[in-house]
Amino acid sequence: MRVMVLGGDGYLGWPTAMHFAAGGHEVMVVDNYLRRTIARSTGSEPLFEAPNLEARADIFGTIRDTPIEVAIGDCSEMMFLDPLFARFLPDAVVHYAEQPSAPYSMRGFHEAQLTLRNNLGVTFNLIWAVLRHKPECHIVKLGTMGEYGTPNIDIEEGWIAVGHNGREDKFLFPRQAGSLYHTTKVLDTDLLWFYVRTHDLRVTDLMQGPVYGLSTWECEGNLRLLPNFHYDDIFGTVVNRFLVQAVAGVPLTVYGKGEQTRGYLNLKDTLQCVRLAAEKPASPGELRIFNQFTEQFTVNELAARVKRVSAALRLPVEIRSIPNPRKEKEEHYYNAKHSGLLELGLQPHFMTDDVLTQMIETIIPFKADIDSNKILPRVRWS
Numbered sequence: 001m002r003v004m005v006l007g008g009d010g011y012l013g014w015p016t017a018m019h020f021a022a023g024g025h026e027v028m029v030v031d032n033y034l035r036r037t038i039a040r041s042t043g044s045e046p047l048f049e050a051p052n053l054e055a056r057a058d059i060f061g062t063i064r065d066t067p068i069e070v071a072i073g074d075c076s077e078m079m080f081l082d083p084l085f086a087r088f089l090p091d092a093v094v095h096y097a098e099q100p101s102a103p104y105s106m107r108g109f110h111e112a113q114l115t116l117r118n119n120l121g122v123t124f125n126l127i128w129a130v131l132r133h134k135p136e137c138h139i140v141k142l143g144t145m146g147e148y149g150t151p152n153i154d155i156e157e158g159w160i161a162v163g164h165n166g167r168e169d170k171f172l173f174p175r176q177a178g179s180l181y182h183t184t185k186v187l188d189t190d191l192l193w194f195y196v197r198t199h200d201l202r203v204t205d206l207m208q209g210p211v212y213g214l215s216t217w218e219c220e221g222n223l224r225l226l227p228n229f230h231y232d233d234i235f236g237t238v239v240n241r242f243l244v245q246a247v248a249g250v251p252l253t254v255y256g257k258g259e260q261t262r263g264y265l266n267l268k269d270t271l272q273c274v275r276l277a278a279e280k281p282a283s284p285g286e287l288r289i290f291n292q293f294t295e296q297f298t299v300n301e302l303a304a305r306v307k308r309v310s311a312a313l314r315l316p317v318e319i320r321s322i323p324n325p326r327k328e329k330e331e332h333y334y335n336a337k338h339s340g341l342l343e344l345g346l347q348p349h350f351m352t353d354d355v356l357t358q359m360i361e362t363i364i365p366f367k368a369d370i371d372s373n374k375i376l377p378r379v380r381w382s
């Protein structure tokens, strides 16, 4: 397949590009370095600086003898995206080109506006590029489990049957996101669903939980091919943050009561899920939705695991509850279905002690570079 990865410089984007290329697909990565720009402007730089996309593609190409084409530009500008799409004519587009941070989207007017304009703008332009040049192209869109929020009923995979006054129909599962970032993903889903209904687009929307992980198969021990690894309050996801906090010897930052439950997955499983979705595409006129995670944990359970694994490595860890900077339920029901990707062939990599130990061992050499000013939350929801 010809696969275009929008947002190819990101935590998920670069490993995805390598994974498709290693699997024999022709890959083009596209990015405007928005995350790098925001990271610099908010003092949220990653633990180690990843080479830029051209350099990463060169390194990968040399090791594997497999080219990855690179295009640098802003997909929210149709003048950029349209001709690029028309030239490459992908069979599948993996769309990650979004401002991915919930805290950033809640920082103020400018950040909220950027998140809304960028995320919706890229999705809209991509839809139109597909309609104009290759309507059969499959869009694989990264949504988020955060679209559903934390309802007091089981979460279905995207759709729910509703009976009302003796009649039945199927609708998108109710969405009630907890940040503006998550809300842009709800709006993306609605936009895609509209064009699926009216123009027979083929779309897979992957509702992903928080991801953890540092290395994927294609890195082969080469530090320069690792993904961007953030541990700050803006771009760092909770497991990655806790592991860096353990190495730095600072208390683990449990927000509020710590009974918030989410569905988590290993970065390697993100790659499997996206590849499986692309290789077994949705049909024309189908919006296919999968819940993309492998295990559920509370924040307290994660903190306890990190503490236990760290103790075995002689890293003493303290767990500290701090006031929650977010507006979210700290105790709630959570039971989300997630069988669709397993049925497609996903083989989960669970969060074992060995996996956490390996991550800690990869982080330890960078201990001196950890900046503890980036750890405590700097953005409050209100």
Ligand code: USQ
Residues within 6 Å of the ligand: 100, 101, 102, 103, 143, 144, 145, 146, 147, 182, 208, 209, 210, 211, 235, 236, 237, 238, 239, 241, 253, 254, 255, 256, 258, 260, 262, 263, 299, 326, 328
């Ligand atoms: N949390 C803590 N302490 C921390 C950081 C987070 O207790 O130091 C808590 C949060 O309050 C939240 C949970 O851990 O309840 C998960 O937070 P997170 O920062 O790992 O994840 P989130 O902001 O929700 O966003 C991340 C990704 C986002 C993706 C989402 C999936 O950044 O792109 O869409 O995970 S989900 O959370 O299921 O919506």
